Amino acid sequence: MMGPNSLTGRRVLLVEDDYFIADELRRDLAKSGAEVLGPVGRVDEALALIGRTAHIDGAVLDIKLHDEMVYPVADALLERGVPFVFATGYDKSVIPAPYAKVRRCEKPFEPEIVAKALFG
Amino acid sequence: MQDERSREGSSFTKAVAERFGLLPNFFCSAPAAAGLIDELWAFAKSAYLDSPLPSLFKERLFVHLSRFCEVRYCIVRHLGFLLGEGRPSGDRAATPHTLAQALALLRRPVPDTTALDHVLGRLEAHAQPSELPAPETQAETDLFDALTVMFLVPQRSARARSGVQKAVGDKRFELLVAFLAFVRTAHYWTEMHPELAYEPDMCAVMERQPELARLLLATGEAETARANAELRQTIDDLHRAKGSLRESDARLRAVIAGIPQLVWQAVRGGEWTWASPQWTEYTGRLEENSLGFGWLDAVHPDDREKVVLHWGEAEHLGTFDIAYRLCHAADQRYRWFRTRAKPMRDGKGNVVEWLGTSTDVDNLRQMQERQEVLVAELQHRTRNLLAVVRSIASQTIRGSETLGDFETAFSDRLTALSRVQGLLSRADGEPITMRALLGSELEALGAEEQSGRIVVQGPEVRLRKGSVQTFALALHELATNARKYGALATESGHLKVTWQTYADETGPRLALEWQETGLDREQEELSPTTKPGGYGRELIEHALPYALKARTTYDLGEAELRCTIDLPLAESTREN
Incomplete structure (x- = not known):
């Protein structure tokens, strides 16, 4: 069953540096029927995972991963045409211009909102 | 005749x-x-x-x-x-x-x-x-x-x-x-x-x-x-009028020479007719080289067009008010100035000249920018913290059999979280050391009463900020467990926490060993921390490796608990 706003059967990459938040999101996404890729908490790990995964439907990205920013991961996804959202506590004004149009979901978020933002 | x-x-x-x-x-x-x-x-x-x-x-x-x-x-x-x-x-x-x-x-x-x-x-x-x-x-x-x-x-x-x-x-x-x-x-x-x-x-x-x-x-x-x-x-x-103007000009200029702003006089369209000594001192340009439009040379090249356009509108607007950068001769760098001028008019309302000041607002602008960054950071931290609280709540729910269990464990963990927030906010200027972090957790347990049974030993080590929160929560789980079910809950138990630093191919690392002896295995097995899949072990065995690239072990023996936490000390960006 794969409705337009549904996560069922979608392969969703999760990039989040906090273990418990990542774990929470993973559970929530899985509960909604998504197949979670990751979670991973670092830029290099995320890039490696993207590199070795042929099929990705969408991604949820935390903006700040420890001391680095997630933008290289965003660029890699943009290049592959994979839709993604930022799950972040950061205000819109802090996000650099090239990513200004990317949807933001404030943490903590509901999986339905992510689903709508990604596939709605 | x-x-x-x-x-x-x-x-x-x-x-x-x-x-x-x-x-x-x-x-x-x-x-x-x-x-x-x-x-x-x-x-x-x-x-x-x-x-x-x-x-x-x-x-x-x-x-x-x-x-x-x-x-x-x-x-x-x-x-x-x-x-x-x-x-x-x-x-x-x-x-x-x-x-x-x-x-x-x-x-x-x-x-x-x-x-x-x-x-x-x-x-x-x-x-x-x-x-x-x-x-x-x-x-x-x-x-x-x-x-x-x-x-x-x-x-x-x-x-x-x-x-x-x-x-x-x-x-x-x-x-x-x-x-x-x-x-x-x-x-x-x-x-x-x-x-x-x-x-x-x-x-x-x-x-x-x-x-x-x-x-x-x-x-x-x-x-x-x-x-x-x-x-x-x-x-x-x-x-x-000329005489008194000359006199009052001289008086005015004497006053002007004493104020911190750069002061100047101009006629239509921004042609300078006079510049105060401060101008010469700041820009290193002689007054005679600044008159007319010479002063524009001191303006940042990117700002010049804007400034000239603004002068074009000044007479119509009846005021000149704009921020632009001026080159500081001594530092050889540009600083932001707010420049304001008002027209002096004759009896018929015609603009005779402009009297203007340029005020250094560079520090102010820098402070404003810093403040914006801080506010953004605060927002990020707050929202992140709420997400952490939410995940602690759901983890604690999963590990609790009754609402009473949940209440105790949850409020205990929130207190620990709040303690580490306090430590972090105080540490905005100074680093957090291993000893300070451990001390704050043990002190909260009232562990000093049992100080004879506790050994804390290790060199002065500064922790990177990004690692403090998760690390503190893990230490809190260990300490709470020791107090309620472990070495500090028995008559004869001992707690020894030691650490050292070393370096391997990943850079400098911290190796901490948490060792409890003389504990009661039966009692220890009641502990939610020790239970496989419980919050404490999840934190130590999964969260620390995930978030901090730590290597951890957690072993419970007959009368002994041994936990090791080994994590990198350098910023992750340096590792990359």
């Missing part, structure tokens, strides 16, 4: 009449002092009739200056010349004026202080001396007004003289001075000879033209006296 005089007089009057086209009574006056008349004639020829100045200019000036003479003979006669009754300046080739032109000349207003100041300003602005202006031009008006000042109040005419000299050049200036001297002599002569009558031609003209007659005669005398007094007043005012 009489005959000779009369014969000579006859050829003299012929010559005069020949020149003017008629015989003015002026040259028939004082028959008893024929020598004086001869001298007057010679003077008239050299300074007036033969002077190489344009004929109409001379005649119009004669008429204009005669407005200020109480005896009306000169103004009537010379207006006659101008109208073609006789010849303008004795010049056959000169085109006489129409009545309207003559009236306009007589009606010209006497300038007030401000207008005269502008007149002199315009004359002084001449870069090159030029020919005498054509009749009825602004340039002629300016010159007439300045010459009037020289004519009426020579003792205060220094500025007017230099203005005229600048405008017309030395040679023409000398001719003008000679001309003025002759007009003055003529006026004096007429005042000494009140018997001088208007010639019949002018009587007829005035009869035909009552308006002209009124201007020349009736109210003319009173007007003249008043105009004369007014002009003197004007010149006096101007003189005083």
Whole structure:
């Protein structure tokens, strides 16, 4: 069953540096029927995972991963045409211009909102 | 003698009449002092009739200056010349004026202080001396007004003289001075000879033209006296105003030199006319190199266009207010300045000049930027913290059998979280050490009462901020467990926490060992921390490796618990 706003059967990459938040999101996404890729908490790990995964439907990205920013991961996804959202506590004004149009979901978020933002 | 005089007089009057086209009574006056008349004639020829100045200019000036003479003979006669009754300046080739032109000349207003100041300003602005202006031009008006000042109040005419000299050049200036001297002599002569009558031609003209007659005669005398007094007043005012302006300028500039702003004066469109010493000191540019538009060189190249455009609108807006960067000579870097200027206006509302200040707002801007970053960071931290609280709640729910269990464990974990937040916010300037973090957790347990059973040992190690929160929560789980179920919950248990630093291929690392001995295995197994899948072990065995790239172990023996946490000390960006 794969409705337009549904996560069922979608392969969703999760990039989040906090273990418990990542774990929470993973559970929530899985509960909604998504197949979670990751979670991973670092830029290099995320890039490696993207590199070795042929099929990705969408991604949820935390903006700040420890001391680095997630933008290289965003660029890699943009290049592959994979839709993604930022799950972040950061205000819109802090996000650099090239990513200004990317949807933001404030943490903590509901999986339905992510689903709508990604596939709605 | 009489005959000779009369014969000579006859050829003299012929010559005069020949020149003017008629015989003015002026040259028939004082028959008893024929020598004086001869001298007057010679003077008239050299300074007036033969002077190489344009004929109409001379005649119009004669008429204009005669407005200020109480005896009306000169103004009537010379207006006659101008109208073609006789010849303008004795010049056959000169085109006489129409009545309207003559009236306009007589009606010209006497300038007030401000207008005269502008007149002199315009004359002084001449870069090159030029020919005498054509009749009825602004340039002629300016010159007439300045010459009037020289004519009426020579003792205060220094500025007017230099203005005229600048405008017309030395040679023409000398001719003008000679001309003025002759007009003055003529006026004096007429005042000494009140018997001088208007010639019949002018009587007829005035009869035909009552308006002209009124201007020349009736109210003319009173007007003249008043105009004369007014002009003197004007010149006096101007003189005083200039003096007090110079004085107040000097006072103002002394005050200005003491304030921290860069101060300057400018005229229309931002042409600087003065810059304060602070400007020179800050920009390293001499005042003379900053005048005009020289000051623009100190403005950041990216800001120049904006500044010039802004000046274009300043007069219309009535203010100049803009922020731009100026180069600091000593540091060789640009700093932000807020520049404001207000126009000074004359009595008629015209902008005379701008007085402006430039205030260094660089530190202020930097602080504002820092504040914006801090606010963004605070937002991020707060929202992140809420997400952490939410995940702790759901983890705790999963590990709790009753609501009472949940309440105790949850509030305990929130307290630990709040403690580490406190530590983090205090540490905005200073680093958090291993000992401080551990101390804060043990102290919260009241562990110092059992200090004989606790050993804490290790070198001074600074923790990176990004690792503190998760690390602190893990230590909290260990400490709580020790207190409730482990070594500190028994009579004879001991707790030993030691750490050391070392380096491997991943960089500098911290190796911490948490060792509890003399514990009761049965009791320990009740602990939610120790239970596989419980929050504490999840934190240690999964969260630390995930978030901090830590290597961890957690082993429970018969009477011993041993946990090791080994994590990188360097920032992750440096590892990459």
